[in-house]
Amino acid sequence: MARGEHAVRQAADVIVVGGGPAGAMAAMTLATRGVSTLLLDKKRFPRDKPCGGGIRYRVYRRFPELADYLRTTVAIHEIRKVRMEGPSGASVLAESDEPFYLTLRRTEFDAALLARARAVGAEVLEAVRVSDLAFSRDGVTVRSVDGRAFTASIAIAADGVNSVVARQAGLGDGFPEGALAIDTMEETDLAELAPADPETMYVAYGYRGYPGYGYVFPKRHHVDAGVGFLLSFFKAKLGGAPYEHHARFVEDARRRGVVHGRSNPKNFKAYRLPLGGPLARTYADRVLVCGDAAGFVNGYTGEGIYHAMVTGQLAGQTAADALARGQCGAAGLASYEARWRREIGRELADSLRIQRRLFARPALVDTVIRAAAADRRLCRLLARVALGEEDLRTRKLELALRFLLARFRRAPSAVRAAG
Numbered sequence: 001m002a003r004g005e006h007a008v009r010q011a012a013d014v015i016v017v018g019g020g021p022a023g024a025m026a027a028m029t030l031a032t033r034g035v036s037t038l039l040l041d042k043k044r045f046p047r048d049k050p051c052g053g054g055i056r057y058r059v060y061r062r063f064p065e066l067a068d069y070l071r072t073t074v075a076i077h078e079i080r081k082v083r084m085e086g087p088s089g090a091s092v093l094a095e096s097d098e099p100f101y102l103t104l105r106r107t108e109f110d111a112a113l114l115a116r117a118r119a120v121g122a123e124v125l126e127a128v129r130v131s132d133l134a135f136s137r138d139g140v141t142v143r144s145v146d147g148r149a150f151t152a153s154i155a156i157a158a159d160g161v162n163s164v165v166a167r168q169a170g171l172g173d174g175f176p177e178g179a180l181a182i183d184t185m186e187e188t189d190l191a192e193l194a195p196a197d198p199e200t201m202y203v204a205y206g207y208r209g210y211p212g213y214g215y216v217f218p219k220r221h222h223v224d225a226g227v228g229f230l231l232s233f234f235k236a237k238l239g240g241a242p243y244e245h246h247a248r249f250v251e252d253a254r255r256r257g258v259v260h261g262r263s264n265p266k267n268f269k270a271y272r273l274p275l276g277g278p279l280a281r282t283y284a285d286r287v288l289v290c291g292d293a294a295g296f297v298n299g300y301t302g303e304g305i306y307h308a309m310v311t312g313q314l315a316g317q318t319a320a321d322a323l324a325r326g327q328c329g330a331a332g333l334a335s336y337e338a339r340w341r342r343e344i345g346r347e348l349a350d351s352l353r354i355q356r357r358l359f360a361r362p363a364l365v366d367t368v369i370r371a372a373a374a375d376r377r378l379c380r381l382l383a384r385v386a387l388g389e390e391d392l393r394t395r396k397l398e399l400a401l402r403f404l405l406a407r408f409r410r411a412p413s414a415v416r417a418a419g
């Protein structure tokens with residue numbers, strides 16, 4: 001072997017790149033079906049991922065096999081109240097008997113999912129940063145920056161918003177600026193920064209009239225707060241350091257009585273979030289792309305953990321089926337698109353439509369919030385749309401009518417939105 005060359009290892013039937021929720025679910029699904037699976041991640045776990053850590057409660061119903069495991073291994077906090085506020089300060093409190101969201105720490109959650117993938121038989125190699133792919137008639141070779149090479153029949157890209165694998169597979173050149181947001185977060189101990197009401201999530205849509213949002217998510221022992229703006233807006237109009245805007249939001253939230261205490265810059269992180277919808281194509285020869293790598297994020301709530309888990313599982317199922325049929329080329333993997341479209345396609349398309357309207361006219365947020373505050377049924381419908389449980393198109397007429405009627409009603413202070 002020439003100097004600098006490393007042995008190519010026939011690693012597994014499927015290599016999953018990335019061990020976040022998308023990659024862990026893909027590896028778990030494959031290993032459960034008896035497919036030999038190798039997962040590579042550039043980090044060592046437990047590792048943190050900049051995130052609000054809010055995930056829709058429906059995750060328990062969608063993944064019943066994980067519900068008890070997650071409840072017992074991760075410190076989960078249940079959220080039954082969400083206060084949504086518009087730029088004018090108009091607000092509505094949605095309440096429900098069944099929680100809307102669970103909040104958790106990504107360090108714990110991601111480590112738990114990855115441990116589960118290992119426990120069902122996936123091999124996991126940490127501290128392996130993937131740099132490129134090479135394709136041959138018989139397989140795909142995944143190479144890492146330290147010169148190692150691993151071959152398999154299929155590679156699954158679960159390597160997040162800056163996906164190397166999607167690029168290497170010819171599925172685009174990374175997300176353009178217009179399809180990205182910059183999101184900030186700090187996860188701070190309750191002794192330093194605490195929500196006024198530990199049961200209530202706070203979301204400020206169109207915060208300061210900007211195309212974006214601010215949020216305060218109470219967790220079991222922490223609070224997670226941050227702001228998100230379209231990256232193009234941030235660069236062209238806002239400028240400055242992301243922490244300035246983050247700290248201003250936390251200070252605004254403190255003045256409004258939403259939180260007590262102060263921001264701790266040591267816990268601050270800013271990261272990119274794909275907010276422009278899924279890639280035009282999410283599969284190629286021997287490659288499937290899931291989670292943030294493919295842009296599976298709700299366009300106006302910024303929620304992506306659930307979508308990463310769903311698409312990770314669907315990618316795992318598609319890869320296992322393709323292997324069983326011996327068809328690992330693009331044609332053999334094409335059913336992946338139909339699978340994810342059937343489950344989350346409508347929600348993602350609706351979320352983009354809503355995002356474009358609200359981000360173009362933040363004052364519209366106030367109109368929507370006032371109407372929701374005046375009409376309990378409308379508030380429930382909007383909450384269900386945000387949670388992907390209701391389809392905007394089939395409810396279009398009812399929503400339009402209720403908006404009109406709500407303008408003539410007086411708003412109660414709190415609305416029970418579901419359940």
Ligand SMILES: Cc1cc2nc3c(=O)[nH]c(=O)nc-3n(C[C@H](O)[C@H](O)[C@H](O)COP(=O)(O)OP(=O)(O)OC[C@H]3O[C@@H](n4cnc5c(N)ncnc54)[C@H](O)[C@@H]3O)c2cc1C
Pocket residue numbers: 017018019020021022023040041042043049050051052053054055128129130131158159160161164183184185226270271272273290291292293297302303304305306308
């Ligand atoms: C500030 C912020 C707040 C957010 N808040 C929420 C929220 O409250 N709720 C919600 O649902 N979503 C939220 N999101 C979005 C959510 O974090 C993502 O949608 C989710 O993490 C996507 O999961 P994933 O598995 O696709 O990718 P990731 O979680 O990003 O995992 C990708 C993995 O790939 C690894 N990796 C990357 N490159 C390589 C490489 N070259 N080689 C090997 N490994 C690699 C990384 O180390 C990482 O472990 C937020 C995002 C941001 C930025």
